[in-house]
Amino acid sequence: MYKKTREVRVGSVCIGGDSRVSIQSMTSTKTTDIEKTVNQIKQLYTAGADLVRVAVPSPAALDAFSAIRKQISKPLIADIHFDYKLALGALRQGADKVRINPGNIKDWSKVKLIIDEAQKSQAAIRIGVNSGSLESGLKRKYGGPTIEALVESAINHNNMFLDYGFDNFVVSIKSSRVKTTIAANRLFAQASDTPLHLGVTEAGTPNLGEVKAAIGIGSLLNDGIGDTFRVTLTADPVVEVALALKICKALGLRKEGLEIISCPTCGRTHSDLISIVNEVEQKTKHIKTPLTVAIMGCVVNGPGEAEEADLGLALGKGRAALFRNGKVIRTIEEEDYVQILLQEIANMAAKNN
Numbered sequence: 001m002y003k004k005t006r007e008v009r010v011g012s013v014c015i016g017g018d019s020r021v022s023i024q025s026m027t028s029t030k031t032t033d034i035e036k037t038v039n040q041i042k043q044l045y046t047a048g049a050d051l052v053r054v055a056v057p058s059p060a061a062l063d064a065f066s067a068i069r070k071q072i073s074k075p076l077i078a079d080i081h082f083d084y085k086l087a088l089g090a091l092r093q094g095a096d097k098v099r100i101n102p103g104n105i106k107d108w109s110k111v112k113l114i115i116d117e118a119q120k121s122q123a124a125i126r127i128g129v130n131s132g133s134l135e136s137g138l139k140r141k142y143g144g145p146t147i148e149a150l151v152e153s154a155i156n157h158n159n160m161f162l163d164y165g166f167d168n169f170v171v172s173i174k175s176s177r178v179k180t181t182i183a184a185n186r187l188f189a190q191a192s193d194t195p196l197h198l199g200v201t202e203a204g205t206p207n208l209g210e211v212k213a214a215i216g217i218g219s220l221l222n223d224g225i226g227d228t229f230r231v232t233l234t235a236d237p238v239v240e241v242a243l244a245l246k247i248c249k250a251l252g253l254r255k256e257g258l259e260i261i262s263c264p265t266c267g268r269t270h271s272d273l274i275s276i277v278n279e280v281e282q283k284t285k286h287i288k289t290p291l292t293v294a295i296m297g298c299v300v301n302g303p304g305e306a307e308e309a310d311l312g313l314a315l316g317k318g319r320a321a322l323f324r325n326g327k328v329i330r331t332i333e334e335e336d337y338v339q340i341l342l343q344e345i346a347n348m349a350a351k352n353n
């Protein structure tokens, strides 16, 4: 099921509508360290982020945000908790979007002031519903941050914003539990055309966090649910962006660079396939042209996969068949596998560029 949502504008980036799924990340520097924060924002954009968020937890951070804004031309999102005045300040300093958890601000009259300011500056808002900051009334009603409680909170706020006449907002429903995140977002998507920002919150270190993000976010994106997402890891945020790009690539949402199709090897493999694949992957990292390259260990699945790819190498005993666009173009001796395949990849990348 592909769910088309309404379009929300965040500076030069659109979320929802017909836009591509955008990748977000957040700085981990102290916002008051302007130089470090600006550098990290630039690193995240260079790594492939579409949107970067900065924490604004204090008046000093707000002053820094103002200085940072002047040095960054790409969209900038301010992350606000508890103090509505910081949200107002960030919007006045040029934030393209503010993320607020209404459960943390509590007072609807204050949230309305934030909406008014966002409307005035043509900025967006993210309504963040997190299992860790759910309204106490809903927790009591459902006995905890259950799927139903999270969705009810999201729908309540979604409707309050719409009833107030503001629709340039997205919603996120996050839990550190993968299954809860998936179920809650699926339920919300059935009920609303508001764009969804996906994430498995507090997913931990890359060790398990990468798997949680890939399953949680990947399952929803594969359902056609989700317009933007952030992988959250206890790690350098550049790692988050790298994983986000891999999730998009695995699902065919971004086509850039090589997608290598290779087998796990087994007792039928006659060459050191793992080294061959690693070398090809390393030496083609710079290529941006989308290409599928199959490197397969034997005749069981090798010719079939090689035929389906743009380029394919189906290994045999000391020799391999090289495929281009589904046809065998030559046979290669073992010592030439890597060099000739790299040459073919370079030629095809240049031709398709």
Ligand code: SF4
Residues within 6 Å of the ligand: 263, 264, 265, 266, 267, 268, 269, 296, 297, 298, 299, 300, 301, 302
């Ligand atoms: S393609 Fe051949 S070598 Fe590779 S895992 Fe399958 S059977 Fe084994």
